Amino acid sequence: MGKILVTGATGFTGSNLCRRLVESGEQVVAFVRPSPRVDPLRAMGVECRIVDIKDAASVNQHFDEIDRVYHIAAAYRTEHVDTQEFFLVNVEATRNLLEAAKAARVQRFVHSSTVGVQGEINDPPADENYRFEPGDHYQESKKEGELLALRYAAEGLPVSVVRPVGIYGPGDTRFLKLFRPISKKMFVMIGSGESLYHMTYIDDLVDGFILAGTRPEAVGEVFTIGGRRYTTLRELVDTIADVLGKPRPFLRIPYQPVYMASVLCDKLCRPLGIAPPLYPRRVEFFSKSRAFSIEKAGRLLGYAPKVDLHEGLKRTGDWYRQEGLIAP
Numbered sequence: 001m002g003k004i005l006v007t008g009a010t011g012f013t014g015s016n017l018c019r020r021l022v023e024s025g026e027q028v029v030a031f032v033r034p035s036p037r038v039d040p041l042r043a044m045g046v047e048c049r050i051v052d053i054k055d056a057a058s059v060n061q062h063f064d065e066i067d068r069v070y071h072i073a074a075a076y077r078t079e080h081v082d083t084q085e086f087f088l089v090n091v092e093a094t095r096n097l098l099e100a101a102k103a104a105r106v107q108r109f110v111h112s113s114t115v116g117v118q119g120e121i122n123d124p125p126a127d128e129n130y131r132f133e134p135g136d137h138y139q140e141s142k143k144e145g146e147l148l149a150l151r152y153a154a155e156g157l158p159v160s161v162v163r164p165v166g167i168y169g170p171g172d173t174r175f176l177k178l179f180r181p182i183s184k185k186m187f188v189m190i191g192s193g194e195s196l197y198h199m200t201y202i203d204d205l206v207d208g209f210i211l212a213g214t215r216p217e218a219v220g221e222v223f224t225i226g227g228r229r230y231t232t233l234r235e236l237v238d239t240i241a242d243v244l245g246k247p248r249p250f251l252r253i254p255y256q257p258v259y260m261a262s263v264l265c266d267k268l269c270r271p272l273g274i275a276p277p278l279y280p281r282r283v284e285f286f287s288k289s290r291a292f293s294i295e296k297a298g299r300l301l302g303y304a305p306k307v308d309l310h311e312g313l314k315r316t317g318d319w320y321r322q323e324g325l326i327a328p
């Protein structure tokens with residue numbers, strides 16, 4: 001039995017995927033950068049190889065015994081890295097992995113893209129064929145990475161592309177930006193709250209990745225993997241308030257002045273090398289509708305999300321409290 005390679009194994013999705021694979025008896029290899037986040041992976045039984053995925057030679061050298069790949073790593077959470085880094089990691093490193101996978105004749109290469117490649121969804125819900133319209137350099141680089149993976153698929157590499165929708169769950173801190181102000185009763189809605197938002201609970205996403213990595217129907221296909229339902233931002237915020245046992249927030253401010261301030265802040269901070277506290281992508285969270293159809297993954301792969309939004313948010317809120325990230 002060959003080994004399964006996971007990139008991005010120190011991240012939220014990658015570490016959860018590794019845990020599931022190890023629990024199901026697979027031999028898992030991770031390409032990692034040196035950091036304290038590697039220790040829990042080793043403790044889990046993952047064979048961690050220090051590999052710079054931007055270095056083709058290093059990638060090739062460490063590809064022995066690999067017969068399935070989940071390429072999850074991405075330059076993503078850092079707003080202030082330069083644009084070139086997004087392309088180096090999300091496109092060029094992807095190319096290195098695809099090339100090595102081709103040479104090693106792997107049985108499956110699952111590439112993690114994002115629904116962000118489709119940008120704002122004007123007539124939701126969008127399916128996999130909805131047009132590309134990346135809204136920033138991260139999304140642009142993910143689009144190029146996805147198209148590259150599909151080019152290898154067209155040439156015969158058994159590639160499957162997964163586009164996750166807003167990932168959340170215990171262990172991730174991205175949604176603290178909503179949970180924290182709501183728990184402090186200080187949340188202010190920017191704009192109407194009517195735009196749509198769609199989330200994927202981490203365990204459901206891991207199911208989706210595993211289906212994409214094992215089902216024959218997945219080869220050459222792109223799948224949107226999301227939760228069972230999407231909501232308006234207002235509903236999402238109210239549900240978070242409910243699971244935290246806090247009052248539903250009612251304060252609202254108009255969108256346009258905040259957006260203008262974010263553009264200004266971004267322009268002032270970037271030349272000084274400072275991470276902007278407010279930047280357009282953060283504010284656009286409140287205005288852009290993102291809602292997706294998961295029908296294709298259901299039909300072809302049997303994907304069926306199990307964790308309802310209310311339950312997922314409850315588990316996430318409980319974890320934030322346990323970790324002292326929000327007050328009891």
Ligand SMILES: NC(=O)c1ccc[n+]([C@@H]2O[C@H](COP(=O)([O-])OP(=O)(O)OC[C@H]3O[C@@H](n4cnc5c(N)ncnc54)[C@H](OP(=O)(O)O)[C@@H]3O)[C@@H](O)[C@H]2O)c1
Pocket residue numbers: 007008009010011012013014032033035037052053054071072073074075076077089112113114115116142163164165166167168
């Ligand atoms: N989070 C979301 O809502 C969301 C939505 C749609 C799609 N996605 C996509 O889903 C995937 C997983 O997202 P996530 O939120 O779980 O990611 P994450 O927690 O931010 O983890 C990112 C991973 O990528 C690795 N990485 C970053 N730069 C790297 C580099 N230069 N070389 C090697 N490894 C590098 C990180 O390693 P270090 O620990 O060494 O930094 C980490 O393991 C990504 O492909 C992302 O684009 C995410």
